[in-house]
Amino acid sequence: MLSKSKLSAIPVPAxxxxxxxxxxxxxxxxxxxxxxxxxxxxxxxxNAAHDGRHAxxxxxx
Amino acid sequence: MFARLMLTALAAGFxxxxxxxxxxxxKTTPLILAAEVYETxxxxxxxxxGGFERAGFTLLTDVxxxxxxxxxxxGAVSLFGRNVDWHQGMVWGLCGFAAFFAAPSLxxxxxxxxxxxxxLAARQTWWLGTAVxxxxxLGLLFLSPGIHFKALxxxxxxxxxxIGAPSHDIAYGEAVGKVPAExxxxxxxxxxxxxxxxxxxLGGLVGYFYNRFEKS
Numbered sequence: 001m002l003s004k005s006k007l008s009a010i011p012v013p014a015x016x017x018x019x020x021x022x023x024x025x026x027x028x029x030x031x032x033x034x035x036x037x038x039x040x041x042x043x044x045x046x047n048a049a050h051d052g053r054h055a056x057x058x059x060x061x
Numbered sequence: 062m063f064a065r066l067m068l069t070a071l072a073a074g075f076x077x078x079x080x081x082x083x084x085x086x087x088k089t090t091p092l093i094l095a096a097e098v099y100e101t102x103x104x105x106x107x108x109x110x111g112g113f114e115r116a117g118f119t120l121l122t123d124v125x126x127x128x129x130x131x132x133x134x135x136g137a138v139s140l141f142g143r144n145v146d147w148h149q150g151m152v153w154g155l156c157g158f159a160a161f162f163a164a165p166s167l168x169x170x171x172x173x174x175x176x177x178x179x180x181l182a183a184r185q186t187w188w189l190g191t192a193v194x195x196x197x198x199l200g201l202l203f204l205s206p207g208i209h210f211k212a213l214x215x216x217x218x219x220x221x222x223x224i225g226a227p228s229h230d231i232a233y234g235e236a237v238g239k240v241p242a243e244x245x246x247x248x249x250x251x252x253x254x255x256x257x258x259x260x261x262x263l264g265g266l267v268g269y270f271y272n273r274f275e276k277s
Contacts, residue, residue, distance in 0.1 A: 022063035023140035026070065030132030037125045039185055051115065052122030055089035057162060057171040057252055059184035 065274045066139055070131040073266035078127025080262050082120045084255035090119065092248045093174060099239045100175030127263060130157060134267045137196075141204050147269040154264015156203075160196035162256045164218070168226025171252040173245055176238040183227040191221035 037049050038058040046053075046060070053060040134153055138145050145153065165188045172178055194217045201214030238245075 018062045019139060022066050023136045025063055026066045026132045026136030026139065028136075030070070030129050030134075030136060033125055033129030033132065037122055037129060039189070048118040049122040051085065051090055051093050051119045052126060054093055054172060054174065055085045055119075055252055056126060056256060057166050057169070059169060059178070059181060059188055060172065061174065061178065061181065 062139070065271070066132075066135045068274045069267060069270040070128060070135045072270045073134075073263060074128030074131030075124055076127075076266055077131065077259055077263035078124035079120070081127060081255065081259040082123040084258065085119055085123060086116060088251040088255055089248065090116075092244060092251065096173035096175050096240045096244055096248070099241065099244070127259075130161065130260075131263060131267055133157070134264060135271065137200070138267060138271060141200065142271075145268045146272055147265045150264040150266070150268020150271070151261050152264065153267065154260040154262070156196070156199050157264060158257055158260035160192050160199060162253075162260070164195040164221065165191045166253075167222060171249050173240045173248050175240045176245065177229045179227040179229045187221065187224075187226050191226075194218065194221050 036045065038053060038056065040046070050060065134150075134157055138150070138153055142149070142153070168191065169178075169184055169188060178184060198214040198217030201210045201217065203214075205211060205214065
């Protein structure tokens with residue numbers, strides 16, 4: 001059995017500023033890359049990514 | 062902290078991307094090439110160059126996609142995850158699969174070149190909206206404390222399918238796309254399995270590297 005003092009000693013991850021900032025930054029980075037590879041209308045990107053887009057079920061053509 | 066996420070996303074995304082490429086070269090690219098023969102009468106040079114160059118561009122696409130999705134997973138894990146190891150990472154990966162493949166594909170099935178489809182911009186908008194709604198919905202369902210938020214999460218997951226995906230206006234029974242149904246169904250299931258394995262591998266790797274790079 002865990003005593004009350006032991007329970008309170010279990011670390012709860014605090015969302016500090018650096019964690020929040022890096023998490024949001026990573027989400028934005030990921031969204032940017034996925035959008036570029038999967039959705040950008042530039043015909044160069046479209047042609048290069050063509051087979052990958054089809055095989056990942058991104059709308060293509 | 063960001064260095065840790067960056068290392069995790071690059072390492073996990075690269076390895077999972079190469080894995081995805083293997084699946085694509087083995088299972089889906091041959092079907093795309095076959096479909097192009099029906100579409101135009103000959104295998105197209107849609108991707109720049111043929112053969113090796115085309116395979117190289119697919120490798121680049123898959124590795125970049127892997128890294129992009131890895132960044133999204135890393136961001137979510139670092140914001141909302143607790144003690145994520147490779148087991149837990151696989152569950153996060155399955156959520157990614159649900160948001161970025163299963164839910165959009167329920168309305169917009171994987172397409173081969175030459176298949177009939179609705180307007181591209183409309184499909185892209187629905188696809189993105191569905192992915193975001195499903196991801197946020199799953200987050201609320203699993204991570205929020207209150208029953209009201211969980212209910213909102215469930216609504217968000219179902220809503221895109223009630224709105225409905227943009228569809229081509231062709232009645233069944235009329236002549237549709239040029240691609241044989243046999244090819245299309247083979248392609249759909251190959252994409253389903255390869256993408257599912259990719260997400261499980263990606264999630265597991267994100268969990269593994271996230272732990273491994275903890276001290277950096």
